[in-house]
Amino acid sequence: MDEKKHRLIMDRISKHFPGVKALTNVSFRMFPGEIHVLMGQNGAGKSTLIKVLTGVYSIDSGEIRLDDKEIRAQSPLEAQELGISTVYQEVNLCTNLTVSENIFIGREPMKRGRIDWKEMHAEAKVLLKRLNVDIDPTKQLGEYSVAIQQMVAIARALNISAKILILDEPTSSLDSNEVNELFKVMRKLKSEGLAILFVTHFLDQVYEMSDRITILRNGEFVGEYKAEELSRMELVSKMIGKEMDEMEQVQELVESHSSIGHQSPFLETKQLARKGSIERFDLKLYPGEILSLAGLLGSGRTEIARILFGADRADQGELKIKGRSVNLKSPRIAIDNGIAFCPENRKSEAIIDDLTIRENIILAMQASLGIFKYLPKKKQTEFADEYIKLLNIKAPGPETLIKNLSGGNQQKVILGRWLLTNPDLLILDEPTRGIDVGAKAEIMKQMGLLCQKGMSILFISSELEEVVRTSHRIAILRDRHKIAEIDNHNVSQQDIMKAIAGGVPNEK
Amino acid sequence: MNVFKLDRRYFPILVTVALFIVMFAAGSIEYNGFFSLQVFLNLLIDNAFLLITAVGMTFVIITGGIDLSVGSMIAFTTMLSATLVQNHHWSPWVVIPFVLLVGSFFGWSMGCLIQYFKLQPFIVTLAGMFLARGLCYLISIESITIDNEWYKTVSQTKVYLFGKNYISISVIIALVVVAAAIYIAHFTKFGRNVYALGGSEQSSLLMGLPVARTKVLVYTLSGFCSSLAGVVFTFYMLSGYGLHAVGMELDTIAAVVIGGTLLTGGTGYVVGTIFGVLIQGIIQTLIMFQGTLSSWWTKIAIGMLLFLFILLQKVFISRKKKSGAAA
Amino acid sequence: MKNKLFWPLVTLAVLLLANLIHNHDFFSITIQDGHLFGSLIDILNRAAPLVLISIGMTFVIATKGIDLSVGSVVSITGAMACLIISKGDGSSMSVLFTALGISLLLALAAGAWNGLLVSLLGIQPIVATLILMVAGRGVAQLITDGQILTISSKPYSFIGAGYLFGLPFSIYIIAFFFIIASVLTRKTAVGLFIESVGTNPTASRLAGIRSGLIIFIVYVLCSFLSGISGFILSSNVSSADGNNAGLWYELDAILAVVIGGNSLNGGRFYLSGTIVGALIIQTLTTSIYSMGVPPEVTLVVKSVVVLVVCLIQSEAFGSVFAARRRKRDKAAKQGVSA
Incomplete structure (x- = not known):
């Protein structure tokens, strides 16, 4: 396969956000007519890599070459124009518009200065046929299932004459029949020479569909493998790693x-x-x-x-x-x-950013006590100090705002919040x-x-x-x-x- | 995929139209002289300015925003027109384009603040509302009466249709605005971008639509519409006054909502807005014909209608979500 | 920690100083018939209704909400109180308390209505309270029958126009409610819960806070305080005007909250900041009036103030400057290394 011409080369890409190294020297490549699966745990850097490729983020260092030409997309729109289209996990279309509009908006067929709806619906019908989808393009997208919406998103991507199609966890909300339909379409597109970057967490799907697999871990490149040469065991262990x-x-x-x-x-x-x-x-x-x-x-x-x-x-x-x-x-x-619960998504479901460590720690206990049995501030500080010490929370003091702490210390504060309720x-x-x-x-x-x-x-x-x-x-x-x-x-x-x-x- | 499903998109509008017909029918049965073309035309004559403002507001609300400055903008336009015509003796042919430009600029500025500084539309247009009202008083505290011949002529011209029934020039302006708005909403890229923006700003960005330009333009359009409404209002009142159109922003929002436009953005039709305005008009007419009910019942009735329609929207949205998930 | 009160206080001081320069007697307080008189007292007295409403609005805004119906509630309670008093014996205390009680019940009902729409039905606060803003004025006019209802009741007019120990009674009212509000936020968990719900509703729910109940309570509180303001305003002029009483108050209250350093995005709130904000607005109005400029022009000033404060609060605005500063720093660094 290696003698074939590359469609895409991403060479030693690095990207960091304040305090986080999201990608360190990650390389990734694609050939025409292949399905390439990108795998990794949460936070491994998959979505950052995709966002770099689609122009959502800019890179700190490294090089991206498409058909042997260096590219640097500054926005999703530019990436689309270069031929890189993405279908996201949560379908990023407007459910309040019609199916055909969702395919064509931004590039609607015009006739005498006005949108040519007839032409648009007809073209949409043709495009969707190609994907084995037989629906009425004049209806609102929201009337159809997520699976259909995904197909519409693919149709939109293809209509912009895509060279690379990125499918970011498209199957996570589909049932098995819908997944099979999607796979049929993916195979068809592959045979037409499209390079498909496929992100999924379902191992069965990985082995059913992929030609090659690239694995990331902690923002670093682990390796690129041919699917038939990588056993499931190896795959899982490479993703999970040993630390x-x-x-x-x-x-x-x-x-x-x-x-x-x-x-x-x-x-x-x-x-x-x-x-x-x-x-x-x-x-x-x-x-x-x-x-x-x-x-x-x-x-x-x-x-x-x-x-x-x-x-x-x-x-x-x-x-x-x-x-x-x-x-x-x-x-x-x-x-x-x-029962007590430290949720997975610390930022949006656990911490109250504008409040102090003290307030975050006593919050659950106070919620149980109700409005009128308010813990005196002295007591609150005592509790906060106790847990800061017990859990070794690194902070100037209980009155520090939780948003100024590192992730680990925030997590400890949340743990402290629940330990205080003695669950x-x-x-x-x-x-x-x-x-x-x-x-x-x-x-x-x-x-x-x-x-x-x-x-x-x-x-x-x-x-x-x-x-x-x-x-x-x-x-x-x-x-x-x-x-x-x-x-x-x-x-x-x-x-x-x-x-x-x-x-x-x-x-x- | 049956016929009923197709109708669901138009469901809120159908409710509005049906409501209007029922009210008109009820009035016709109850009161002598209610069932006439002129009563209907009077609805248009008395509410032409509301209709024009509501058209602009429809676009703003479809993007998921709000414009609280429209009432004040109308007042400011009447004031500016009056002082330019009356005190500075400008020709109406210069004054009208000028005030329209001022209104559009006003809207454009608010749009820029909303888009580029990520301020909430509600607070920016609230400030705009203060500003426009305040500017009225900078011109004059008192009402300025216009006795310019041209304004008087326009104001009093009756355009006769079918015998004795007539409309005013303002109605013609309003109808032209409505027609243009329908065209813009459905046959131009800008119009479709407005809907897309209201559907999901995030998606619109990812689809590569000109989100910033669309948003700024929508507020510019609303500024234009409210200043045009101000021009029409000047014809109607033949005066400029800082207390003109107090609370009009609420009537306008109510008209748009009753017309079936969802306040969360993304869904709405200019046609619906026409009926929203007509319903407000007919409530007033009914109360007038009834004779013993006082005018404040209008406010209460509009408040109740607003509540009902917001409730209806809520049910509509949650039903839609459910069906989307189940499908 | 940067003190949020600093800028509001500076603004207030500048305004007062400007007045002093314009009018050298501005700070002087005289005693006539055992009552204190002076511009400062006057400002406090006139600011009373706004201060009360702004306290309520602060709570609502801290939960990421907004209450547009406060002005209507002001007119409703004023109208109801005047109506009941006009039907009864104006000097009787029992009539007075019946009037106040029934009117406050109305205000609570209005707050409960808003609260239910927002917390139970999940309607956006602007929209939910818009309903009562529109219909409320109608209700007030319905109560007064569209007339300006004039009453003569000594005990009632004491609320807004009476004096106690030399000071206008309304000053005691705002002091009382300010203390209550402070106690509520400091000595009960209400303040903590409001800030928590306003900052992150999901996380608050997962920490066991009944977010819906908190939201409901703030709307009820806000309406209640607006109701009290309705008494002050209508008793001050011994009349109720369903159409104009409390007009623009929703805007002034929002303005006071914002000027006081509170964010419209909810979360942390500063009651004392709000009070200063309300005083700034009243001082502004009074000074413009005393300088002989038509009072309506305050609107222009207010709008500019709102925009400036919001711009300063806005992240986008901040980042524009931060970017410029970074560029400058970078340039400076490069200059050094070169």
């Missing part, structure tokens, strides 16, 4: 204390499910135990966490807390039942993501200590190392199903990777 060696202590803590089984569970779910986010699952959480959810992004990890915290409502099944059936309609009710169950969704190694170790250590004290912890992490070292039991998720549950006795990362990659038959 963190300073967790021996944590492991000891956890291992010194594995006394579950005879107690009754704190929380138990029976066939709980929510349409479109997680299929029916059974889960038992015992006091003094860490249960991890392992799986790739989009496998249903966060969805389970949100349901158990009442942030989303389950639409079927039953949930019991201490043997009592409970309907978790809102976070408020979950908190009153002794029975602590749900940690990717608590270690995007924070420095020291803070990671600290959080892991706290987890060990807390479960020793009898707290039940539900832990979600993409770092399998962390999962293996910290948890007593591991639930494996794939494609929105809970597929297995493993007792963590000398389980290796390999075993888990195998399970995630689909090597383990469904055992339940």
Whole structure:
């Protein structure tokens, strides 16, 4: 394949944002008529790389060559004009316009100074036919399913005579029939000589569609592989990587204390499910135990966490807390039942940027106390100081605004917020993501200590190392199903990777 | 994909049109002399300026913005016209283009502040509202009466249609504006960009549409429309006064909303706005014919209609979202 | 920490000084019939309704909301109180308290209406409160039957025109409510919850705060305070004018909040800043009036002030300057290295 001419070369691209190195010397290339999958965990740099290519971000260093000519797109529009079109995960079209307008807006066919609607609808019909989509282009886009909207987005991209089509997680909201339809179209376009950059988290899809795979990790280039030469195991391990060696202590803590089984569970779910986010699952959480959810992004990890915290409502099944059936309609009710939740998305769902560390720490406790039992400021400061010390939060003092802290310290503040409420169950969704190694170790250590004290912890992490070292039991998720549950006795990362990659038959 | 589904896009408009017909019918049954072409034409004559303003506002609201300065802009235009004609003896042929230019510039400036400094439309146009009212008083605190012959002639000209029924020149202007607006909204790139912008600014940017230019132009257009409405209002009142058209911004927004334009942007039709204006007019007419109800019932009725239509929008949007997710 | 009060206070001081230069007696306070008289007292007295409404508006804006209906609520409570008093015995205290009670209930109902539309139905605050802004004036006129309702009631007129210990009674009213509001924000969790909901509603909900309830409460509070202002305004002139009472107050209140250093994007709020903001507006109005300029011209000044304050707050504006500064720094650095 290498003797063929390159369509695209991205050579040693670097990009940094204030405080974050998003891409370091990442290289990426594409040939005409191939489907190239870009893989990596959250924060690996996939979306930054795509945004660099499509002109949303400018690069710090490196070179981008399209058909052997150096390009530097300054905006998505320029990139489009160069032949690089993107279909995003959330369809970026206007659902209030008609289908044909969504394909043509900005380049509407004109006749005597006015938009030629007839021509536009006719052309749209032809374009969509090419993609095997038979819909009425005069209708509003919003009337059609996401799958159709995605096709319309592709039609728009193609109409701008694309050389490179970027599909950014197009399948994440499609059902299997729709995915198959999409794949048919992708194969057809590939045979027409288009280079397709395909981002997905579903391994089956990767192997079904890709010619080659490029893997990124932590903003760095791991390697480029031919799909048939890279086993699922290797793929997963290359994505996940092996970092963190300073967790021996944590492991000891956890291992010194594995006394579950005879107690009754704190929380138990029976066939709980929510349409479109997680299929029916059974889960038992015992006091003094860490249960991890392992799986790739989009496998249903966060969805389970949100349901158990009442942030989303389950639409079927039953949930019991201490043997009592409970309907978790809102976070408020979950908190009153002794549940705490550190969400995955720290910035938008956890921290209140304009408030101080002190206020952020006491927020959940105050919310439980209500409006009139206001903690005196002295008491608040005491609590804040206590947790700043306990969790080793690096800050000038409790009156520092949380937005001025680093990610790791913000995470510790949120952890402190929940520890203050003294919960029975602590749900940690990717608590270690995007924070420095020291803070990671600290959080892991706290987890060990807390479960020793009898707290039940539900832990979600993409770092399998962390999962293996910290948890007593591991639930494996794939494609929105809970597929297995493993007792963590000398389980290796390999075993888990195998399970995630689909090597383990469904055992339940 | 049945016929009913196609209708859903036009559902809010249909409600508005139906409401107007019902009100007109009710008035016709209840009161003698209500059912006549002239009563209908009077709706247009008395509300020509509201119609023109509402057309501009429709565009602004479709982009998801709002323009609170329109009422003050009308007052300022009447004031500026009056002083130029009356005190400075400019020819109306110079005055009218001049005030239109001033209005457009005013809108353009607000648009620039909104677009380039990312200020909320509501606060910028609120400041514009203050400014325009204040400028009126800088010209004069008192009302200035216009006794220019040309203005008087335009004001009193009746254009007869079908026998004794007539409209005013203002109505003709308003209808031309409406026709132009429909053309702009549906047959020009600018018009479609306005809808796209209201659908999703983010998507519009990613689709490479000229978002900044469109947004600034929309406020310019609204400024133009409200100053044109000011010109028409000058014909109507034959005076310039700082207290003209107080609260008109609310009537205008109400007309647009009742006309089926979603306040969240993206959906709306100029045709709907016409009926929104007509409904406001007919409420006044009904109250007038009724005789014992006082004029403030108009405000209460409009407030209630506004509530109903916002509620309707809410239901409409949430239904649409649900169907989109289920499909 | 940069003190948010600094600029508002400087503005106020400059305004007062300008007045002093124009009129050397500006700061003098005299005693007539045991009452204190003077421009400063006058400003405080006249600012009272605005101060009250602005306190309520501060809460609403801190939750990322806005309340356009305050002016209408002012006219409704004023009209209702005057109507009840005009029907009864003007000097009877029980009539007075019935009037105040019923009117305040109306104000609370108005606030509950706004609050429900925003928190329960999720309608944008501008739109939700627009309804009452339009219909409220109609209701007020309905109450007064479109007339200017004039009453003669000693106890009622005391609210807005009476004197206590030498000072206008309205000053005590604003002091009272300012203290209540401060206590509410400092000694209860209301302030914390409002700031939290205004900064990040999602995170607040996930921390267990009942965001909807908080939003509901701020609208009710705002209407309640507007209602009180309605009494001050109507009792000051012993009449109720459904059409014009409280006209433009929504705008002035928003202005006071913004001038006081509060962000329209919600979050942190500064009650004392708002008070200074309201005083600035009143001083401005008074000084323009005393300089013989038609009072309506204040509108021009206000609009310029709003724009300038918003521009300074706007990130885009800040980044334009930051970019320029960076360029300059860069140029300087290059100069050094070269």
